Amino acid sequence: MSSPIEKSPQILEAADLNASESLKGAPAQISGPEPPRQKWYEWFAPTDTPAERRLILKLDGLIIVFVFLAYWAKVLDSSATSTAYVSGMKEDLKLYGNQLNYLNAVYYVGFIVMQIPLTLLMTRCPVNYFLPAADLIWGVFTLAQYKVTKVTQLYALRFFVGALGGFFFPAVQWYLGCWYKRSELSRRGAIFFIASQVGSMSSGYIQAGAYDSLNGRFGLEGWRWLYIICFACTVPIAFLGLCLLPSTPDKCNSRFLTEDEIKLAQERMASENRESRQPFTKAKIIEILKGWRLWVLVGFAFFFSQADGVSSNSGLSLWLKAEGYSVGDIDTITTVSPAVTIIASVICAVISDIYDAKASLIAITAVLNIFACIVLAIWNVPDGLKFFAFFLSGTADGIAAVVYAWANEICAHSAEERALVISAMNTIGNTFATWVPILVWKTEDAPRYLIGYNWNIALDVCMLIMVFVLHHFWMRVQKLAPV
Structure with a gap:
């Protein structure tokens, strides 16, 4: 974990994004020996x-x-x-x-x-x-x-x-x-x-x-x-x-x-x-709309918000029902997916806080879910592998806290921009998540949602691309920040 910064870096302003990106919110680069790293089981930093x-x-x-x-x-x-x-x-x-x-x-x-x-x-x-x-x-x-x-x-x-x-x-x-x-x-x-x-x-x-x-x-x-x-x-x-x-x-x-x-x-x-918090003026709104943070983060949220389609569209329970499992067994087995989400959330949160590995965690999660969706799209695989794929898809929501923590960090320079960006990310995600499933997760396709699983693969691939774009912009701001 970075040591506390005694003085905030100066805010650099520019109108042209390609020439010189606004550097507000970027942490200062501190020289000297790296402080001791927090252990995974420690609640406080050294x-x-x-x-x-x-x-x-x-x-x-x-x-x-x-x-x-x-x-x-x-x-x-x-x-x-x-x-x-x-x-x-x-x-x-x-x-x-x-x-x-x-x-x-x-x-x-x-x-x-x-x-x-x-x-x-x-x-x-x-x-x-x-x-x-x-x-x-x-x-x-x-x-x-x-x-x-x-x-x-x-x-x-x-x-x-x-x-x-x-x-x-x-x-x-x-x-x-x-x-x-x-x-x-x-x-x-x-x-x-x-x-x-x-x-x-x-x-x-x-x-x-x-x-x-x-x-x-x-x-x-x-x-x-x-x-x-x-x-x-x-x-x-x-x-x-x-x-x-x-x-x-x-x-x-x-x-x-x-x-x-x-x-x-x-x-x-x-x-x-x-x-x-500062006054929410017209000039501030225009400044937010001109910056890259709103558009890149909201664009990323579009793909992230729908990438949990396997676990949120009852594919596992419908397959178990088609296989003749009892209601009690279905109710018990389907609790594994939210349990996986809880475990994934804890693991990702700890690693994110200690190692600041947000981009890597998001990318790994996307790859895991691409694998799960490929298995489910093939469908004719051993039941054990199919169970594994359904359960593995529960990791998709495990990075939610990481995503929004990163948004808080990226938009740290403005309380108003943080509020607008975070709420816009959630809004765009929920907007598309309410009607897109009607088209790609059709009930008549259950339990083998071939279109849905392939759609999820496409979402995760696009999420990988957007993570690269987001990481590129953020690293650029950090490198140009004054020492």
């Missing part, structure tokens, strides 16, 4: 002072606990409507047409359209109030779904649930970048991301148990209880956030951080060239 270690532990307790629990609760809701649909909502609300598809479409419209505006709005507000308040309002809209009597009411509620939940992922990635150094970001981002996998693995059991034990209680159908359960999980988490979360180091009023710790946090971010 260069961290005792004061820094106390601060980091406090931040982990104040921030990471909340964002993990809040993200877990949102995954519960994302699956609640599908579960409710097959648990009586279809009959009670007379949803006999394409209403479920429309409900999902309305949800994703709110999810996608409001990501960038709400993430940028958060940069103008005290984050310690904005995130928990949005979480609480999201919980209220989730709860309101249990009272619906017609599908039109559900359409309106699903839009707001999508809008208030959709911005949470990019907003948290930006927020983590306000407090943690580049050698700490990937591991925290991985812990946050793992919440979605834990939520996917636990949601079915929680919802099944709630339905079995509460169906008919107090005159409410089981599917209505699902939304009440989601609300009950969300409210205490939102209040926990209101009590614990600090804002950002530049304007921090946390009751749990001392003045010295806040000053230390500011110094840590200054050593990373991580600039505090």
Whole structure:
């Protein structure tokens, strides 16, 4: 890990990208012996002072606990409507047409359209109030779904649930970048991301148990209880956030951080060239649009966001069903994929933080998934190899924390650009991920998604190219940075 930088490098400006790229955000080159490297099992870097270690532990307790629990609760809701649909909502609300598809479409419209505006709005507000308040309002809209009597009411509620939940992922990635150094970001981002996998693995059991034990209680159908359960999980988490979360180091009023710790946090971010929030002016927007960071990172996100198609389109479960496996066996075996994602996330995060090997990790993951998709595209292979390919594809999402940690590092010079780029990356990914599968992952092709597996190969190849392009631009900025 690089030692702290006492003075930020000067910001070089240029209008012509080919002549001289803007160097804002590039770390200074420091001469001298390399500091001792952190071990993979160590939570702190050898260069961290005792004061820094106390601060980091406090931040982990104040921030990471909340964002993990809040993200877990949102995954519960994302699956609640599908579960409710097959648990009586279809009959009670007379949803006999394409209403479920429309409900999902309305949800994703709110999810996608409001990501960038709400993430940028958060940069103008005290984050310690904005995130928990949005979480609480999201919980209220989730709860309101249990009272619906017609599908039109559900359409309106699903839009707001999508809008208030959709911005949470990019907003948290930006927020983590306000407090943690580049050698700490990937591991925290991985812990946050793992919440979605834990939520996917636990949601079915929680919802099944709630339905079995509460169906008919107090005159409410089981599917209505699902939304009440989601609300009950969300409210205490939102209040926990209101009590614990600090804002950002530049304007921090946390009751749990001392003045010295806040000053230390500011110094840590200054050593990373991580600039505090500034006015979001027209000139700044034009500057962001003219730079390479937005376009290259968003272009990379287009391919990355869809590269998990094997695990996200139920290929494994449909193949197991076609092979005659029991429902219990299918439910058990398919939990291996999110478990692989969790393991891959942890491994990639640790290696990324210690060795700063973001580009290499992304490239290796892409190669592994190309191999998995080639095996599945061939299809007529031994069952053991097919299982291995399906499980190996779970590594595709293992680099999510690495990708967004890299975006935080690349855009360190501007809090506003970080927010815009990170939210745009997530928005473009979700936008295409909502309709492209309809074309390439067709249900009639299951379980052998020949088009889908070949599409995934193409995505991973393009991701390799984009990693090279991104690494080239970033290395160019670092080499030209003043010493």
